Amino acid sequence: MKIGEIAKAAGVTTSRIRFYEKRGIIAPAERGPNGYRDYPEELVALLRFIEHAQGLGFTLREIASVEVRSGPHPIxxxxxxxxxxxxxxxxxxxxxxxxxxxxxxxxxxxxxxxxxxxxxx
Missing domain, CATH: 1.20.5 (Single alpha-helices involved in coiled-coils or other helix-helix interfaces)
Structure with a gap:
């Protein structure tokens, strides 16, 4: 999925996704032959998890320390x-x-x- 599609599906901005990538909160996206980032669909659940966790007062450092797994429930x-x-x-x-x-x-x-x-x- 392209960054705009992921952002829309997860309810976050594209800049937020890039920020998480730079900070190592999410894995860097694969790049397609055209140079565009190509994100896995499972990233939607992880982005929602991150946003929800931040809303509950967890810091990005705390969130990054959690071992994340794939699927609908990141932990x-x-x-x-x-x-x-x-x-x-x-x-x-x-x-x-x-x-x-x-x-x-x-x-x-x-x-x-x-x-x-x-x-x-």
């Missing part, structure tokens, strides 16, 4: 569960940190408001 269910569980735990830690930061901010606001009220009278 095994067991590997997906392991990765998703680790990402969930990381998100939980970020949420806890954000809540703690919010409490500190609210406390500081309260202190400043009390200080301001004490000097305004």
């Amino acid at each position: 095994s269910c067991a590997e997906a569960i392991r990765l998703l569980s680790a990402k969930r735990d990381a998100v939980d830690a970020l949420i806890a940190e954000a809540r703690q930061r919010k409490r500190r901010i609210e406390a500081l606001i309260g202190e400043l408001q009390a200080s301001q009220a004490g000097t305004a009278g």
